[in-house]
Amino acid sequence: MARKQILLKRRQQGVVTLRTMLLVLTGGLLVTLLIAVFITSFGYFRNYVSDQLAGHARDGATAIGLSLSNAIDGRDPVASASLIDAVFDSGRYLSVSYLNHQGEQVAGRAMTLNKVAVPAWFRTFADLPLPIAEAEVVRGWSRLGTVQVISHPGRAYEDLWRITIGLTASTAVIGGIGLFAVFLLLRRTLRPLHALEDQARALGQRDFRKRVSIKSTREINQVTDAMNQMAGDLGQLFEGQAKLIQHLRRVNNEDSVTGLASRGAFDQRLKVEVESEEKAAPGVLILIQLADFSGYNQAYGRSEADRLLLRVATVIAEFVRQHAGSFAGRRTGAEFAIFLPGVMPADAGVWCRQLVNDLDGVYSDLASPMDTAVHAGLARTLEGRGARDLMAAADEALRTAQSSNGTGCHLADPEKDGHHNLETWRVIISEAIRRQTLSLWLQPMVHEGRLMPVYHQVFSRIDSVEGALKAGTFVPMAERFGLISDIDRLLVQRVLDRLKDLPDQPLAVSLGNASVANEAFRTDLLEQLGQAGSLARNLWIGISEQTIHHHRTAVGLLVRALGRLGVPVLVDRFGVGGVPFSYLRNLRFQGLRIDNSFIHDIDTHEDNRFYIESVVAIAHSRGVKVFATGVETAAEYSVLCKLGVDGAMGYHLGRPFAADNQQTGD
Template identity: 55%
Template sequence: MQRKRRGIVSLRLLLLLFTGSLILLLLVVSLLAGMVGFRGYIVEQLAGHANDGAVAVGLSLSNAIDGRDPVASSSLIDATFDSGRYLSVRYNNVAQEFVIERQDEAQTYGVPSWFVDMMHLPLEEFRAQASVMRGWQFLGTVEVTSHPGAGYLDLWRMARRLALGTLVIGGGALLMLYLILRRTLRPLIGLERQAEAIRRRDFRFKAPDAGTRELARVTSAMNQMANDLGALFEGQAKLIAHLRQMNNEDRLTGVASRSAFDQRLRVAVETQESRRQGVLVMMQLAGFGEFNNLHGRSKADDILQTVAKRLKAFERMHPGSFTGRRAGAEFALFLPGAAIVDARFWMQSLVTELDGIYSDRAVGMDVAVHAGLAVATELSTVERLFEACDEALRQAQVSHESGCKVFDAAQSTQHGVELWRQHLQTALDNEAVKLLFQPLFRTSDHQVHYYQVLSRLDIDGEWVAAGVFVPMAERFQMMAQLDLLVVTRILAVLQQHPEAEFGITLGTSSLADETFRNRLNEILTGGMGLRKRLWICLEEDAVHHHRKEVGLCVRMLRRLGVRVLVDHFGVGGVPFSYLRNLPFQALRMDPSFIHNIDTHPDNRFYLESIVPIAHSRGVEVFVAGVETAAEWHVVAEAGVDGGTGYHLARPDENLP
């Protein structure tokens, strides 16, 4: 993730500061020029006022009043000075040798001293003299100095008006400039958001049209680039889907191909990490070759597609199960964790249903549907399991009637449905859950990225792995209770290990339960500082069947800061183009793609195609089920970010 760059001024602010500074500079210069001009005007006014006063007093002393009389002259001087407009009035009678002078302090009421100091009106410039004459006799001189207080007051008033006008005009100009820049540069905000969206590999956002020619060209180019990148990403997503379909699915029916089914079954039955008990079923439509010759390929293909559709519906009712087409009209189905007595009941019902569909299409023909069942135990291998299933299928084919047969070597070790329900409920009520921790190592430095949490349930005195009890817990809608218990315990573990991170896989039925999602929200909201170190893993199959509910859950988790991982990627059938709309941070490939990947070029090519596309979206790619050094070497070369497996580390109750 890019670090946010701090301390960088935005273009709009820079333009606003630069242009606004110019406007303010012009206004300040205009203000100063106006004040200098008005000061000169005041000086001229005071000088003229002093000259007029001196002339008036001189004429009065020369004509109206006898300037030789000190008393009369003093009365005139007092009257003139008392008007308050003069700082000083002085009459120097040379003839009689007397002086009459009145003088005031140069006080400026209501004007700040700093303003007086700054403007400084020179007294010598508004001081004037006049001569006093009696006929041709020179009596003396009159000197008058105008009082500067009125001038300072006028200057102060003018300065405030000019400053207010400057502020109003400047503020209005800045506001108008801000609005113009905001409107003009608005497309840049759209471009920034678009660039951020492109960084997140979201190419749907389009920058708004710009009002200027240059920005319009830039936004047009960016929008075109986003369209091109979006088309490229869609093409890559379609390529992934196509590669997965070619590698995993039977082209006609849409169920798993023979190689994909065998690979997934091998992981489920043989690998140490994912080993599961269960029941393998092989099903065949008898007389299909004759039906094909009689009714044509189109009708035959329609029958196969109908059977596959019904098998897919059966998968949805039994979480964890998977189906594949072996060859022709032969299908295979694996039921993990199922008891043989229950599997036989389910298969008998399914065979009867398919027989009705087949018979209706093949009117007048002798057709049947046969199924063979074999139990997978911890000691089973895929080859022996298929041999047992073939033997059971041949026994079923002995009869020309539809039906199923069981090759059962371990029936006594299997629990029935009701017994499973009782054991599961007892274990959950007693919270008889044990947590194991399997580290996921980074390929870059071989350090632990986080610990994947695996659960074990105490079933009839034996700690049973999740691969065995999860299918039954999903069927009985008990996964929500188990997941909440595990989440609560992991939050306590997070407190004890402040540096570690943990991953928890939620059940499919849990995600579909609104009550569970609300309760999960409450629990994680309480774990304020802990949830940042938590990974919530969602099965791709859950995303496929509960898209709306999963979308709500993922967005809730992201609001809380919890990281989300799509688990068992590659077998759930979810288009990558849909996953890119969910805010998840990582995906983990299903072990069936990793098992013997060093000798499986198709799976290697698929993994090498997934990694760069996921990385381009900012999504980490992990793998599961690494059991050999060769497998780890191949996935590391493919560029994956990390992986789990018995080759790297086995699950353990204790954390280092």
């Protein structure tokens, strides 16, 4: 796609602009007119000078003839020669000859045309004629001979040269002023066209924000007003569609009071995280409940109760933001649920105790003088334990915590020996970065109408003594330790090295939240991609919607810089970041990747089908591709194809495989 845009831009740049065409046409006409005037004037002055030269020769011949006929005896050669010498020495004649009846020269003088103060090329170009003027010499009734005179053209050439210089200078000045005036007139008149061209290009890229305010002629002003109105109408249409999508997402997936995920949306996403063959990874579920919330509701009223729930949700949302990949939701009343993927129960217990203490502080401040408490139950994922069983285990742990006095947490199924603690995870990840024991695994993003995958999604795994650790296991820890930028930097370099060997196999990588927010990482990433040249255009860069929500400035800088390099960018985990859909209006993305939770069992979820159908329609109207992930059944893939997605990925369509040996992994 980026290659097509570059070729189109080159073709557009090769087309002559309207201003250039009009300038060449009017300028050509002006220059032609001036050249015609110059040629006509030059010819007129040349003829004038030639006539003057011929008249001078005739006058000279007549004067000499009369002198030889009357004042001087033309039969005396010496006297005739003296007269001719006197006339010739004036320097105004090229040749003066006195011939007898037999054509023999009686007396005469001549000189060559050498010393003329004009360039030789001009003398050749002008080529003034040299007419021979004749006069009879008579004595009485006797004819003695003929006088032949040729005027010297030197002064004529000099006069014509000065006239030519004046004509050339005046023509150049008039032509320059005329062309400059035409240029200014065309630039002022056609100035809105350049702005209209930029606006049309922006509309082609589904950017409806640009307006043209430059005024010109009446006709162009009407076109400008029409374009501005169309851009405004399209922008309002998109804004309305975006608000509709946002409303649908909130109605179907968000709790109206707290803004957290609704019970159904949380359960659906939890089911994907726990039961999905593709997403299943270690994690901990936390159930939190405010004690005696019904009493608070009765004492302070519904509005204050909602205010309390909102304050609690704000604290929980901040907690979730600090743990990569985690998500939270409100279940019923004052009960909340949080899932922490890729963490061990011991670590989750430490974080949970801090969280419930913070929540207890909020609760006690608002409920004073009531006695308050906050309880939490934790349960970890186990092999064969589904989402319902995990929820039941966490609920049982919550009831156990409630049986004790005061605020507290309880962990179901205490962790057995052999699991990694935080420091062990730090060592494993740091060693993997230092020794570069990071392997690439690929999963195809396929399209129903294409033989070859749209691209291959790249996953990283750490090769350890315990085997290959999946990204879902170690990435949350890497985010917590601030090591995700180093992992992403190494991952991008490995991917670019693979593209050098297989340039026709597009790849996609997803960046961590902290990586996008890190200015040093963004600088290194752009440098890596810039050095890769055209290969970088075959690499899709994924940025999660949650990252867009929390780091809008950094995301904006990165997306614009990647756009200048021609690198396609997609929104990863679309639909769960809680971001207004209108960010697509401000940032130029090439793709959206729908989160797994919307895809799981989509063949039986009418709300999710309608939501994705609406997203596809709006995204395609802006030239943005829509991809789906987590496809695990043929029924899901069939529905997605009917909805018009541009690609799908999942265990049903292709399992991840090692990039080095094509080995399929689970």
